Amino acid sequence: MTTLYVSDLDGTLLTRNHEISPFSAGVIQDLIDNHIHFTYATARSFASAQAVTAGLRTRLPVIVNNGAFIMDPATGVPLFSAYFQQEEKMEVARLLARHQLFPLVYSQQEGVERVCWLTGEENEGMRYYFRQRPGDKRFQPLSSPEGLYAGDVFYFICMGERDTLLPVYEALRDHPHYQCILQQELYRTEYWCEIMPKPATKANAILKLKEKLECTRVVCFGDGLNDLPMFAVADECYAVSNAVETLKAAATGIIGANSEDGVACWLKEHAAPYIKRG
Known part of the structure; x- marks a missing residue:
């Protein structure tokens, strides 16, 4: 089975200072470099998301503007877009x-x-x-x-x-x-x-990305109400301990807070064992 891991940014992967901690960046970059399928889904624009994730070299398309766009991180070209009529x-x-x-x-x-x-x-x-x-x-x-x-x-x-x-x-x-x-x-x-x-949701974008990458499972991480749709389509979904109560109630489990590198710690324990190192 191939798993797609998707994390929200603000309040989930980012610290209160709107940055990825060195520990989280190191853990996640190691996973990415060893071909674990990791990306993010955020309400931020592509430009804003790129700025706050500068320490992370993503390979997979990223989901921005709450799912209005799926972007190629290398070129900035939209792979999917949703506009109002x-x-x-x-x-x-x-x-x-x-x-x-x-x-x-x-x-x-x-x-x-x-x-x-x-x-x-x-x-x-x-x-x-x-x-x-x-x-x-x-x-x-x-x-x-x-x-x-x-x-x-x-x-x-x-x-x-x-x-x-x-x-x-x-x-x-x-x-x-x-x-x-x-x-x-x-x-x-x-x-x-x-x-x-209407088509602009993290859930819709994740399902498109899952199909494109031929993944069989989705694991999501989030903190806010706009993460509820992606939790609904995930096979497993984890709320950071600082998340809103509504999201916690919908989660598979509760992990450490964004200030405690909760996403990276979970990935280190659960995703890192699947790395096939040469």
């Missing part, structure tokens, strides 16, 4: 406008990824997000709504208080055209409402 993105835009919410809008415009928003409408959650990504070339602040939804849109994020975001989540959570996640931001007080096209 024109009417879908405008329906979301109208819903957000009715509730006076001002999103970050992620799109591809003429082959370039953009993150657009209206200047003057930033809140503290958005400002924190920007501070964590200094010099990000994707950022495109706009002084008017014109152009906010240009190009091929694949992701909306609204940040703020839970009660403010809840009506949008309730309107979209069971909608046939959208994936919608509402959860508290890691290490922060504000909530994120994330809206994606």
